Every structure is written in C-alpha cells, then in structure tokens.
Amino acid sequence: xxxxxxxxxxxxxxxxxxxxxxxxxxxxxxxxxxxxxxxxxxxxxxxxxxxxxxxxxxxxxxxxxxxxxxxxxxxxxxxxxxxxxxxxxxxxxxxxxxxxxxxxxxxxxxxxxxxxxxxxxxxxxxxxxxxxxxxxxxxxxxxxxxxxxxxxxxxxxxxxxxxxxxxxxxxxxxxxxxxxxxxxxxxxxxxxxxxxxxxxxxxxxxxxxx
Numbered sequence: 001x002x003x004x005x006x007x008x009x010x011x012x013x014x015x016x017x018x019x020x021x022x023x024x025x026x027x028x029x030x031x032x033x034x035x036x037x038x039x040x041x042x043x044x045x046x047x048x049x050x051x052x053x054x055x056x057x058x059x060x061x062x063x064x065x066x067x068x069x070x071x072x073x074x075x076x077x078x079x080x081x082x083x084x085x086x087x088x089x090x091x092x093x094x095x096x097x098x099x100x101x102x103x104x105x106x107x108x109x110x111x112x113x114x115x116x117x118x119x120x121x122x123x124x125x126x127x128x129x130x131x132x133x134x135x136x137x138x139x140x141x142x143x144x145x146x147x148x149x150x151x152x153x154x155x156x157x158x159x160x161x162x163x164x165x166x167x168x169x170x171x172x173x174x175x176x177x178x179x180x181x182x183x184x185x186x187x188x189x190x191x192x193x194x195x196x197x198x199x200x201x202x203x204x205x206x207x208x209x210x
Contacts, residue, residue, distance in 0.1 A: 002074045002093075004036050004066070005183055008170045012038070012186055015164035027066075027187075028165075035069045038187050066187050075180070077188045086112075090184040098180050101125070101188070110135075114181045122178045125185055133166055137182055146170045146182050148189060 004010070004027065013026040027036035042063040066075040075098070076091040088101040099122060102113045112125040114137075121140050125148070128134040137146035150166045168186035170179060 002068050002072070004068045004074050005180055007035070008172065010035070010168050010183070010186065011165055012168070012189065013165050014189075025187075036074065037067050039065055039067070041065050064188055066184070075184050075187065077184055079188070088184070088188055090181055092180070098177055098184070101181065101185055112185070114178065114185070116177050122181060135185075137185070139178065144171070145174050145178070148186055 007029065009030045011028040011030065011032075013028060015025075023040040025038040026034055027038065029035050040062065062077075062079040064077040064079075065073060066077070068074050073093045075093070076095070077088050078091070079086055079088045085103040085106060086101070087103065090098045090100065092098050097117045099117055100115045100119075102115060104111045104113050104124075109129060110127040113121060114123040114125065116122045123137060123139045123145065125135050125137050128136065133148075133150045135148040136144050137148070139145050147169050148166060149169070166186075166189065168182065170182055174182070
C-alpha cells in the first residue's frame, strides 16, 4: 500500500495550480509538507482551449491521477460525461477497479454511495447541509468512519486551515477498499462532491438543494 493510502489525516490544497490549462492540486500532511499531488490528465489541446471560452468542460469526461511524494501513481479517478449526477470510477496504480463513487441525489443534501469492485456497498458520503464543505463518511452499518471538512480544529497548526484547503480524516481501523475510496473521494472533491456552488446549470449540474 502506498504511504498516501495509509495516512489517517491528509490535506488537499483546493486552489488549483494551472499547468498548461491542466488543474493540479497538492496533497499535504498535517504539518504542511507535500506528500503527493492530484493532476487532471488526458485533455486534448482543443479541450484545454474550450475551458478558456466556456463552462461546457464541466459536463465532459474528467480523469484525475493521484501521485505519491515519490512521483509514483497511486490512484486514477475517471468521471464520465454527465448532466446531473456524477459517477466516478476509481482505479488503483495497476488499473484494476477499486470501486465507484456514485451520486445518489440532486435535490437536498448531497449523498454519495461508495461501491466496491463487485458493486457491493462499502459505505456512503453524506453532506452535513445543503451547501456545506463538511461531509461525514459512513460504513454500511451507518457508523461514521471519516470526515471531509474544513473545520477539523486542533489537528493542524494555527492558521493552517485556510479557505483553500480541506481535510480528510479517516478513523483508526478503516482498511481495504473503503479506505482507498475515502482517499479517492477527497482527491476528487472538486470534481465529484463539491458540484455546483452557484446554482442552476452552472458548474457541475443542476443544484436544487433546500
């Protein structure tokens, strides 16, 4: 297992670096050291230009690759083209399917199902409210086993948790494909979980949360 997958706390730098119109995000540890990166890959030149002049890119297929501190590939996330609900396929470094992150609703608090490689339910990700960055992660029995948040006070040094960073906290004892899907969920939070902040048919589909 990659060191990145064994950590109980990781920080995602939400603010992207633009490298030739390709989004790149940093993965940090609780002390602020870089331990990996997330990069959008597989874009054609036309696709990159399209991002400059329209918002249609949000509806197209997205491919994110997670790398460890040593530059080795850890995970790949593929979100096929969509209109409303997202579905993200998660693959390991060898290309084997780990599972799927499936958006279950459009209206109301966002909920995502975590399915294993055989489509078995491994857990869920549940938004705390209709526009929150706080997501509780539950196992199939409904027990909270992790959280994606910007409010995990006390873990990081003072002032480190800024508006462009959020945290994944995984409870002790979580292993296997569920742990991997939790890391993937944090890595793809902008693409799959965050969805539309603006309402309407803006970024990420129709937002009718109440």
